[in-house]
Structures are given as C-alpha cells and as structure tokens.
Amino acid sequence: MDLRDVDLMEDTWSTRVPHDTFALLRREAPVFWHDLEGEKAPGFWAVTRHADVRTVSRDTATYSSEAMGTFIADPTPEGLALMRMTLLNMDPPRHNRYRRLVNRGFTPRMIRMLQDQIEARARSIVDAVCEKGEIDLVAEVSAEMPAQVICDMLGVPGEDRGQIVEWTNTMVGFDDPYWRNTPEAGELAAAQIYAYCDTLVEQRRTDPRDDILSVLVHAEVDGERLTHDELDMFFVVLAVAGNETTRNLITHSVQALVEHPGARDELLADPDLWDTAVEECLRWGASIHNFRRTATCDTVLNGQQIKAGDKVVVYYLSANFDEDVFEDPFAFDVRRDPNDHVTFGGGGEHYCLGANLARVEIKAMVRELFTRLPDIEVVGEPLRMRSDFINGTNRMDVRFTPQPASAS
Numbered sequence: 001m002d003l004r005d006v007d008l009m010e011d012t013w014s015t016r017v018p019h020d021t022f023a024l025l026r027r028e029a030p031v032f033w034h035d036l037e038g039e040k041a042p043g044f045w046a047v048t049r050h051a052d053v054r055t056v057s058r059d060t061a062t063y064s065s066e067a068m069g070t071f072i073a074d075p076t077p078e079g080l081a082l083m084r085m086t087l088l089n090m091d092p093p094r095h096n097r098y099r100r101l102v103n104r105g106f107t108p109r110m111i112r113m114l115q116d117q118i119e120a121r122a123r124s125i126v127d128a129v130c131e132k133g134e135i136d137l138v139a140e141v142s143a144e145m146p147a148q149v150i151c152d153m154l155g156v157p158g159e160d161r162g163q164i165v166e167w168t169n170t171m172v173g174f175d176d177p178y179w180r181n182t183p184e185a186g187e188l189a190a191a192q193i194y195a196y197c198d199t200l201v202e203q204r205r206t207d208p209r210d211d212i213l214s215v216l217v218h219a220e221v222d223g224e225r226l227t228h229d230e231l232d233m234f235f236v237v238l239a240v241a242g243n244e245t246t247r248n249l250i251t252h253s254v255q256a257l258v259e260h261p262g263a264r265d266e267l268l269a270d271p272d273l274w275d276t277a278v279e280e281c282l283r284w285g286a287s288i289h290n291f292r293r294t295a296t297c298d299t300v301l302n303g304q305q306i307k308a309g310d311k312v313v314v315y316y317l318s319a320n321f322d323e324d325v326f327e328d329p330f331a332f333d334v335r336r337d338p339n340d341h342v343t344f345g346g347g348g349e350h351y352c353l354g355a356n357l358a359r360v361e362i363k364a365m366v367r368e369l370f371t372r373l374p375d376i377e378v379v380g381e382p383l384r385m386r387s388d389f390i391n392g393t394n395r396m397d398v399r400f401t402p403q404p405a406s407a408s
Helices: 019-028 050-058 077-083 094-103 108-129 137-142 144-154 158-172 183-206 212-218 228-259 261-269 271-284 316-320 355-372
Strands: 031-035 043-047 134-136 290-295 299-301 304-306 311-315 393-395 397-399
Touching: 019 316, 043 050, 050 299, 050 311, 050 316, 094 212, 108 137, 108 144, 108 355, 134 137, 137 144, 137 228, 137 355, 137 393, 144 158, 144 212, 144 228, 144 355, 158 183, 158 228, 183 212, 183 228, 212 228, 228 261, 228 271, 228 355, 228 393, 261 271, 261 355, 271 355, 311 316
Parallel strands: 043 311
Antiparallel strands: 031 043, 134 397, 290 311, 299 304
C-alpha cells in the first residue's frame, strides 16, 4: 500500500477499521491532503498523529468548528445556520456560555447519583436476554443502556424511548444500506424529533421537572431564553450523542474482550482492573472517526502549510494507536496505564460532555454481561456501519450458555 491508495471515506469503514492506512499516514504523511470529488470536494487535510490531533482540538482560534461545521461535507447555508445552534459547531466564547447550561446535568456529582440506577439497568437488560442463548447484541443490549439513560435525563417517557432511538438511527444512518434510508428520510426523522421536542418543551414551560430539558427551557443566555430552534437542536444533539456513541462503545468493548480471551479472563479474575479495562476499551474502539475543523488563517501543522479555509479533519482512532504515545498499541491491555486516548476528544473546549457518563454506562453494562455470561462469543462477522463519521456496528450476533435471570 502507498499514499495513492489512501481512502478514508465511508465504503472503507463499512468493511474494516483502516489501521494499515493510518499507520502509513502516521509514518509518511501525518498531515495528508485527501482528494475528494462531488459534494465533499475538493478534499481535506487528514490529521493522524496523536500530538497533532491534540493541537488542532485545543486551538479553536486557528481551527474553527463554527466556520463550516464539523462534518467533512460542506453544509448548505441553511444547514450551517442550524448546526451553529449546537455545541459541536460553536467556537468560544459562545460555546462556553451554552455549555454551562447543560453542564449541571453531567457533573461528577450527578453521575455518581446515577450510578446505582445505571447498574440496576444493566442487571435488568441482562435479565431480559440471559435465557435466550443467542441475540443481536447491538439491538438487545448495547442500544438499551444509553437509550434508557439519556431519555430519562431528557425527560422522555419510557414508552417513547423506542421511537427516539428509531429517529436517531434514521438521522445518522441515511447513508447506510442497512437502514435502507435516504437523505430525505433523515430529514423527515429530524422534523419528527423536532416536533416531539416541541411538545415536551411546552409541557416543561408550565410543569418543569428534574431533567435537562427543563433546565434548557428555563435557562437564559445573556439575559435571553433559548429560541425554539435552539431548544430543538440541543435536544437532538443530546439524544443522538447519548444513544449512538455509547451504543457503539459498548459493542466495540464486548467485541474486543471476546477477541482477546486472555484479557477477558484476566479481568474476570481481578475486578479491580475494570477501570483501566474500560479506558483500554475506549482507546480500542472510539465511536467517532473524526471531526472536521476549518482553518481560519494560513498556518503550519507538523511542517505542512495549511491555507485559510482548508478543511482539517482529525482522526481519533489513528491517534489512539500512535506508536509514539502507546507502547505496543495493537496489544489489547486491560492494565494499560497511563492511557492517554482521545476517544472523547483531544482536549480543550470540545472535550465530550458525557465522557464520565459513558464510562459509567460501559463499565456497568460490560461487567454485568461478562460476569453473568462469561462464555459469550461473537457469531459470524459483525455488520459495520457505512459512515465516514460514526465508527458503528449495525448488528453483532452473539451466543452464550443460557443462564437464569437474577433474583432481583
């Protein structure tokens, strides 16, 4: 393989994680111009080394999220206006003001308060599948935990949870043949989830509750309440991020432990390793491939000249396997410490708001699963998502020796 063969777009990701491509880029062209055609033309700078990913992530003055959004394809003017209502697509100081609104729902204290509830949910989810012997892990386990948690935090009634998940799947999976969707279906799902949010918002105006949506409805930024569109976009981003990313992190964690039985056995023999094991799972299977930034001025990154207006795309999975940072990066080591992965971002203002919540969910769900179903194994080849943004798995069949449900 040489640099002429580099392809980091969706068809590559639908079949594999391109570790060979990333290794080549880190070695020969860590800031690499990736040509594109069509709506994503002319191309972008692919940033693959750990240090450079951190540099771009932390320098929001030079590398902007707000200028043209965080996806590789340039948005329409109308789409960009909507995107700029979300935290992902804001730059400081505006980003910092809005982030403070939702921070109170994700503080360490709030996450500690949720921990017992999350562990109880993990037991309930395993109870629902443990007697079956064979399941689609994505649908029956991985999707359940984050959907239950984020919908509760947003104030979505339990009976509507499945509909929220269906809408978010349609929105992010419109380019994936597994979902058999179209861009128009994605737009319709967005309109439906906005309308649903509007109904909840009206309820919270007169009947505020102990949930994040109530906080947003009654919050003020610079003396003004959030607009209708801003509330819709906050709701959608929290629903999508809370469902899609953690679902894939749980799936990747299970797959990694199944494929590394020695690490799994070591972990089950020593429960004190769970915290470092979760960090290694996060390093191994980052749920987001990349985020795009736009250069605000002419600059230089790792010796490469970058012009104002160029797309600069940071690749988290590549950074997580950087040989200069991680000793023997292709060894799955549940004792790895320190573990300076960038799965939740490369630091700075855009570090993932829900990082600690995701850690608690992954630890509770994966620990409960392997403790009670220790011989779980993957059946066949997992069906990967066709996306140049989300490192996802649409389906992963697993089997295990059936076990009785817990007494609780």
